[in-house]
Every structure is written in structure tokens, then in C-alpha cells.
Amino acid sequence: MLQTYYENNDKFLIAVDCIIFGFQDKELNVLLTRRPVEPLKNEWSLMGGFMENGESLDQAAEKILFRYTSHKDIYMEQVGAYGDVDRDSGGRVVSVAYYALVNAENFNTSRAKKYDAKWLSVSKLPKLVFDHNKMVEDAIKLLQYKASNQPIVFKFFDEKFTLTELQDLYEAIYQMQLDKRNFRKKLSNMNLLDKLDEKDKVNSRRGAYYYTFNKERYEKFIEEGNRFSL
Amino acid sequence: MLQTYYENNDKFLIAVDCIIFGFQDKELNVLLTRRPVEPLKNEWSLMGGFMENGESLDQAAEKILFRYTSHKDIYMEQVGAYGDVDRDSGGRVVSVAYYALVNAENFNTSRAKKYDAKWLSVSKLPKLVFDHNKMVEDAIKLLQYKASNQPIVFKFFDEKFTLTELQDLYEAIYQMQLDKRNFRKKLSNMNLLDKLDEKDKVNSRRGAYYYTFNKERYEKFIEEGNRFSL
DNA sequence: GCAAAAGTGTTGTACTTACACCCATGG
DNA sequence: CCATGGGTGTAAGTACAACACTTTTGC
Numbered sequence: 001m002l003q004t005y006y007e008n009n010d011k012f013l014i015a016v017d018c019i020i021f022g023f024q025d026k027e028l029n030v031l032l033t034r035r036p037v038e039p040l041k042n043e044w045s046l047m048g049g050f051m052e053n054g055e056s057l058d059q060a061a062e063k064i065l066f067r068y069t070s071h072k073d074i075y076m077e078q079v080g081a082y083g084d085v086d087r088d089s090g091g092r093v094v095s096v097a098y099y100a101l102v103n104a105e106n107f108n109t110s111r112a113k114k115y116d117a118k119w120l121s122v123s124k125l126p127k128l129v130f131d132h133n134k135m136v137e138d139a140i141k142l143l144q145y146k147a148s149n150q151p152i153v154f155k156f157f158d159e160k161f162t163l164t165e166l167q168d169l170y171e172a173i174y175q176m177q178l179d180k181r182n183f184r185k186k187l188s189n190m191n192l193l194d195k196l197d198e199k200d201k202v203n204s205r206r207g208a209y210y211y212t213f214n215k216e217r218y219e220k221f222i223e224e225g226n227r228f229s230l
Numbered sequence: 231m232l233q234t235y236y237e238n239n240d241k242f243l244i245a246v247d248c249i250i251f252g253f254q255d256k257e258l259n260v261l262l263t264r265r266p267v268e269p270l271k272n273e274w275s276l277m278g279g280f281m282e283n284g285e286s287l288d289q290a291a292e293k294i295l296f297r298y299t300s301h302k303d304i305y306m307e308q309v310g311a312y313g314d315v316d317r318d319s320g321g322r323v324v325s326v327a328y329y330a331l332v333n334a335e336n337f338n339t340s341r342a343k344k345y346d347a348k349w350l351s352v353s354k355l356p357k358l359v360f361d362h363n364k365m366v367e368d369a370i371k372l373l374q375y376k377a378s379n380q381p382i383v384f385k386f387f388d389e390k391f392t393l394t395e396l397q398d399l400y401e402a403i404y405q406m407q408l409d410k411r412n413f414r415k416k417l418s419n420m421n422l423l424d425k426l427d428e429k430d431k432v433n434s435r436r437g438a439y440y441y442t443f444n445k446e447r448y449e450k451f452i453e454e455g456n457r458f459s460l
Numbered sequence: 461g462c463a464a465a466a467g468t469g470t471t472g473t474a475c476t477t478a479c480a481c482c483c484a485t486g487g
Numbered sequence: 488c489c490a491t492g493g494g495t496g497t498a499a500g501t502a503c504a505a506c507a508c509t510t511t512t513g514c
Contacts, residue, residue: 005267006321009280011241014313014324037235050239057313057324081311081326083244083287091236094244094287096311145375164493181495182477204492205485394466411468412504434465436511 015088015095016060017048017132019079019139020069022104023156027121028172029104030136033068034116035129039090045129046136047115048095061098069102070111075155076100077146079139087131097135099143101155123175140173147173151192151228154213162200162208163187170230186230192218245318245325246290247278247362249309249369250299252334253386257351258402259334260366263298264346265359269320275359276366277345278325291328299332300341305385306330307376309369317361327365329373331385353405370403377403381422381458384443392430392438393417400460416460422448 020031035045047068051060061076079097087095104119120126122140125133147153153169154161167183187193194214199207218228250261265275277298281290291306309327317325334349350356352370355363377383383399384391397413417423424444429437448458 006243006323009243010283012244012281013236013239014242014244051242051313051324053240053322054315056315057311060313078310080308081287083281083290083326085284085286092283093236094281096313162493179477179479180493181479184494185496201485205487206483206491206493207485208493392466409504409506410466411506414467415469416503431512434511435513436464436466438466 013091013093014051014057014060015048015093016051016057016064017046017095017097017135018061018064018068018076019046019097019099019136020065020102021099021122021139021143021156022102022107022119023169023172024104024119026168026172027123028140028169029119029121030125031069031102031104031107031117032120032126032128033118036115037090040129043129044120044126046097046132047117051096057096058098061096061100065100068111068115068117069107071102071107074100074102075152077142079135079142082131082135084131089130095131095135097139099139101143101152103156103158144173148230149228151213151218153230160196160198160210160212162203162210164203164208165200166211183230190221190226190228192221192228243321243323244281244287244290245278245323246281246287246294247276247325247327247365248291248294248298248306249276249327249329249366250295250332251329251352251369251373251386252332252337252349253399253402254334254349256398256402257353258370258399259349259351260355261299261332261337261347262350262356262358263348266345267320270359273359274350274356276327276362277347281326287326288328291326291330295330298341298345298347299337301332301337304330304332305382307372309365309372312361312365314361319360325361325365327369329369331373331382333386333388336388374403378460379458381443381448383460390426390428390440390442392433392440394433394438395430396441413460420451420456420458422451422458 022029022031032044033047034042047064049064049067051057055063065074065076066072076098079099081094081096083094085092122136125136127133147170156169163184167178167180171178192214193211196210196212198210200210201207252259252261261277262274263277264272277294279294279297281287285293295304296302306328309329311324311326313324315322352366355366357363377400386399393414397408397410401408422444423441426440426442428440430440431437
């Protein structure tokens, strides 16, 4: 009786598509691939795949990310579900989009290369298959919102970063210029970064100090009723 | 071959659950029902149902809303997809939550009564089935965000409203008190409301002027680079 | 005439914006 | 010695928060 009620209904393929954001060359990039199967084989596409019985949506997203990049424990966040009847010309598929934030430089693209994966700037995206352009747009809006009031951008770096890099990253995400002194003032007011003794000497002769994000200090900061804002 | 690739994958039941928000007695309410089927029959639940083959997610959401309330053309927005393996004790179901904004007063609950539907304040919600409490929480957060920077709250009213009602509504959504003069100052600065000659004489002897939201003015306002903010 | 809600301005504070020069270093 | 990016403070303007009294009218 119970089974009857549930099982009498239509079932659907559920796909997960990943918008993998990386920061490189002062630009926000998305890791795109040539679609490996028909229809629209070889067209630019997000990395996607089908959800399987034993896994949650979140687990399916991690699986897809791992399949294409061999990376685990990556920060991911759901963007939303896309369910138009004709969104996928290959069949009826409901897709759930997730974005992931990774360090593009240290990112192992050897495996991704097998799939013709490339980092492409969000400001010059090609036409992607199906509704994937819409997914990227929605993901960017969500990322802009989250980045403005939560310290998620640090996931783009391997621990340490210079203030200039951090500002370049925010400019790439917001797609606007920021004032250097005002940006640094906000940062130093929140007092959430630790200055290292080490300098990055690659980008300038003088060298720029590296900083790290202090998670403990951030937790206290929030407990005390403050709000992260950049 | 194409069909093979798609069809070899697992298929899932997809449900849509509706968080129907209404404004009544100076509180933000959700229309809840007693779950009509096993498992957890008669427990408090959101209004939900299964998606069918021929319809999009959005259409399925409209269908569910219509089924329980006989209303069409209601403002709805997707909250997100919920896909934990064991979220529904009756079987493997991925659910997509939507919220809807309605005028609770003029709302036809005769049909809803058939389902034991009741308006319950979001501040004193009972335990709902499955992950429905989480869905409501997420919906409230999204509503708070949207209400702060988009003129969606007017969907709670049938056209006209008093400024006091509008403020009460924002206080219910934000779950905090607002300053009357500051609130009205912001409103009059944006200049998006039209004052009617008519007064509401129910809530006070003096009477409060009714206002309407001017959509054309809002569109110009946005074109000119302004931002809605309340 | 009084209770109950409607309506109305000002001031101090905090935040945001705009803006320009010196510093350190490698080549 | 010079080119390049790193680093720093101040002043003006804007937005936000706090605050209390008068008005209207049905009973």
C-alpha cells in the first residue's frame, strides 16, 4: 500500500552539473569540458554526470568532481535544480547544479585533460550545451553574494595569499574595480588575517607579505555578533 | 546508443514541496497540512506531491499549489533541492522546495481544509515530517534576502496596503523591530508607492491611507541604476 | 475627553568613498 | 638609477540609528 502510493509515480534521471570556479591570471575561470557523449558531443559543457541510487545529491556532486579532477574535500555549494521539460535534448533529465571553489594553479588538470578540460574566463564564456550558461550565471550571482558576507574566497588559495591577490580575486568575482586602501582598511578592521614573515617575490621586486585566514579568530568574531563583509 | 547511455542510469522519484507563506495577525505564517499518506500519516507537513513526466519543476510546483489551494498565478521561487538518501522514510525521493507568497486573508482555505490545512506562525512551528523544517528555514533565509532587495513583499497583499501593515510585514519577515520613521523615510525616498485617497478605518479611528506599489515607476527606478532596499 | 493608531524631522554616528605619494628591491 | 608593484591616512559625503510629540476620530 505504501509502496504502491510512492511507486505509482513517474521516475526521472537526475544529473549533477559542476561549475568549478578557479582564480587565475586575475580572472575568475570555470573549468569546462568537451561533452563526451551524444547529443551535442564535443560541445562545451559543464562537468556532469548522473546521480546513482546509493548516493545523496551532495555525494553525487563530489563524485562528479572527483571523476574529472581527482580531488576530494573541495568546497561545494548547491546552486539549484533545473527542471524544464526540454532542457536536455537527449532525454528527460532534471539537473542539480553545484559550484566548487578550487585553487586553479595547484589544480591537477592531467586527468581533466583527458576530457579536453580548459579554464575559461567567466567574462568570455562560449555557448555551452543545454541550460549550462544559465547555471553559470546563477552560480556567479550566488558566489558574489556568498563572497560578500562569508569568508569563502580563501578556498581559492592554498592557505596563503597576498593582499593584492585577494583584492584581484574580489575584483574578478564582483566584476568591478575596488579601491586598494579601502579594501585593506576593511580587512584590517575585521582583523581576521595573520601576516606571515614570508613574502611573495614573484610579482614584485619589493615583495608582498603573505597572509593566512585565521579560522579561530573568525569564529570568535562571529560569536561576538560581528559580520564578515567585503 | 544515445538512449542506452541515458537510460542505463538510475531513476528517481522527484517530489515538490511548497512553503506557502502568508501574512496574518502581524506574523509570517506557513500553510501546513496533515500528511495524507503513510509513512507519518497525519503528521504536520508541507504541501507536496510528485512531479510527472510532462511537466517542468516549476509547473509541478504550480500544480501542487493549485491542488491544495485552487489558486493559480501565484508568485513562487525555488529554494533548492534536497537529496539525502534517507530524507524520506517512505522511499528514495529527491525533493525540490519552492516558496509561494500569498495573501492569507483572501486565501481560499475551504479546499485546504479538506487536508486539515492550517496557518501556523513561523516562530512556533511544530516538528514537521522528514527535512521539512530545514526547507522552511532555508526558505525564510531566502525570503529575507529577497525581501531586502526586491519588491516581492507586495505579493502578500491584494494590491493595496497601509504603511503600518507593510512595516508589520517586514518586521515579521526579518523577525526584528523596525523604526517607524526610518522605515517610512526609506520608502518615501524610493518613491515607488502611490497614495490612494482611500483609508483603512478598521485598524484605527483616524484611519491609515492605503498605498499601492507602482511597477512602472519601479522599472524606471531600476533602469536609472537605483537599488531597491528595505 | 480619551484611548489608540497615524503621521511627521532632526541630530549624531558610523560607514563609505575618493584620492596621491613614498617605499623597497632586482635588474 | 629606475621601473614595478607594495604599502599607507585623511577628509568629505552619505547612509543609518536613535529619538518624542501632535493629529485624528469613534466611542
